[in-house]
Amino acid sequence: MKKALLAFLISGATIGAASAQVEIGLKVSPSITSLRADSPTAYGFQSESSKLGLGGGLIIDYFFGQNYAFSTGLELTGKGGTISYFDQTLNRRQEQKIGLQYLQVPVTVKLFTNDVATDTKLYFQLGGSLNAAIAGRVNGDKRYVDPATTQETKASKHVIIPDASLRGGFGVEYQLGQSTKVLAGVSYHRGLFNIDRYFENERDFKEVELKNSEFALDLGIKF
Template sequence: MKKALLALPLLLAGAITSASAQVEIGLKVSPSISTLRVDSPASLGFTSDGSKLGIGGGLVVDYFFGQNYAFSTGLQLTSKGGKIAYIDQTAPGNANLVTRTQKISLQYVEIPVTVKLFTNDIATDTKLYFQVGGSVNAAVAGRINGSKFYTDPATGSEMKASKHFIIPDAALLGGLGVEYQLGQSTKVFGGLSYHRGLFNIERYFDKERTNMQGVTLKNNEVALDLGLKF
């Protein structure tokens, strides 16, 4: 009995060490190119008119439930958006039409919900990984044409740029990369990921412009993921 009691702390210590070894925590930075997928009635002429460069990053947490399988999540700040063009009135009450553009910049807090699949070593201490899943996102800031406020030239009304868009978003996420072990517990990784937005984030035209119903804007992002795990 005494031997069993003496062995218990050692067993608990071993279990804690084993459990902690299954979790890898790190930081990453992600330069990205984002665009907006646009849809609208043909008469409104909404189109995607350019991309946006951004940078994000944050915390990465990989929980391994097998030697080469991990649940990957974290907490990250990302930059998304793009440039759109559309056909609109030239001024309040004027039936003449003009093409307008908006450069949209949005910041999101993002929580990935993904699985990472690792290969065996393809070279010394080097593995490939594949990442699949999604993310839950919340918009925390927004700008149109570089400003936090936007005055609609067709109506003269001004409101916060962030009010043009809904707060929640979700995305499908797919990626691949390479991970290299530097030491006993230190790893570096680099890869590419694609984030395909699922929600229509636009709310201004449907709510404030009754003559511009049916506009859909969805996020698209390709990111270069560079990070270090401890």
């Protein structure tokens, strides 16, 4: 009985190892990012404009079926945008151009079609990512002097470090050789956390929310 159970487990592990496949690659992702702003009417926070960003990093696709893969990796990407608000101390609207850098770990599933043309498949990606802010600038500088208070603060301290986002996208993958594939796709990343720390802590503005949004073009190669 023990020998039969051991043989079964070894057989299962062998089949699992044979069917599992890991594909590793690199990607670059130019993007358009913005900050979704919300606040009580008195503060009048709103998103003014988006910014161009650039990201990239490592792709790891772990296949647990012929057309299904758990997709993760490590990404470095830029986010942010321009916001405006009504400063009651100065009695006028103020703008801030916020630029942020994040390290991200995707936690997604990729679903592939069968070949739609020779060596060509479509894919759909759904899931999210865990993100950490590692650097920031306000109006292009690493430090910010508030015109209402004349206090200087580090731009990186204007946001909380952790963030998480939902991610959805689709694209096409083309097989170049036995193990080399190229891919191109688009994706949308919707931040879930309120990342503001400055207005709440330094200016005592209540119920201000700033959340990340990103549209990205994903270009990559897997080896």
